[in-house]
Amino acid sequence: MEHLFKSIERVLAVLAGIALLIMMVLTFVDVIGRYGFNNSIFGTSEIIELLMVVVIFAGIAFVIADLVALALIITFPILAVGLVALLR
16 A cells, blocks of 8 residues: 555656646746747646646645654544543
8 A cells, every 4th residue: 555655646746847847848938939039828827827736736745745644643642642531
């Protein structure tokens, strides 16, 4: 099961990286087109907004995975002690 989660985490990290690369290239080409040729790419800002969502939410899985495991390890004993105290 751990191998499956690591694989999903890796795929999401690659997806976030590809989306970030597309955002950079699209922004660069749009700026060059706008100021160099006086013609920008139609819908660039909307595409970049959608790619931002992909970068953020795909990147969260990569960054937060270890923090969630650590938070569960830290808070579970506290919750268990509180539940035992509540049941007494």
